[in-house]
Amino acid sequence: MGKVAEPSLEKFSLLTTTLNDAIGWARKYSIFQYPFVTACCGMEYMSTACAHYDVDRFGAGFPRFSPRQSDVLFVVGTISHKMAPVLKKIYDQMCDPKWVVAFGVCTCTGGFYDNYATVMGIDTIIPVDVYIPGCPPRPENVLDGLMKLQDKIQAQKQEI
């Protein structure tokens, strides 16, 4: 049996990188977010999402309340031990590609909750792409985090 030659993709490289960029561009401007809001950071999330700060400018203005239809999981607010399995389940239900934003210090590190009932950072349960610090973070800060997430989406290899 003769050796089957690997088809060379080299001459398509311009095409594939361009396609990668195009998909990245499409994905970063059509973020369907799932707001997992549990605590006071939710007020700041609402403020960011509404007309004044207008998260729709970044293509992320459409919150889906089903994890199966969303791309980015916004974890907004304190996560307790009892909530942890729920968060994990929501994350598992989301389809690839998916990203996670930790919104506020509670989700980043547990914040000032240093006790037996609070999860010390959601990255102990699920992977996190962008951390937005602040208690609560100002909307400008949230938009900054969102733009960082867009940069990340654009730069990564796009799985199709």
Place this chain on the structure above:
Amino acid sequence: MVIEAFVNHGEATVVVKKENVLVFAQGLKKDPALDFDMLIDLFGVDYLHWEDKADRFEVVYHLYSSRANHRLFIKVSVPESDAAVDTVTGVWPAADWYEREVWDMFGIVFRGHPNLKRILMYEEFRGHPLRKDYAYNQRQPLIGPRN
């Protein structure tokens, strides 16, 4: 039965032996002159680092008489080696959830309680979080093995 009785910050307080708490509670409720018909609060205390306390735990009952309008604190000291008290759910049904909370947070058993299981934490939770020697940021079953 009564070890000590005193007035602290204007509140009558009685320290009772652990073995007698149930009989004492029944008496307080039945006696028409005392008529303590209401259990306002029941909680535990952990005196782990207090040198002047002989026993580690204390269970405190806060009673009120709605007809005579007077109040009483009952304190029962509970040693760590025998952390169990008779339940008063038979006297005041309100004690049910309070005792479950004390069990959940301090690990003090209430003998004869109809449904003594955790009330705030989940069943697989290890340890009793309000004990002073509980490492409060330790990992627990619901949040995985990392750390």
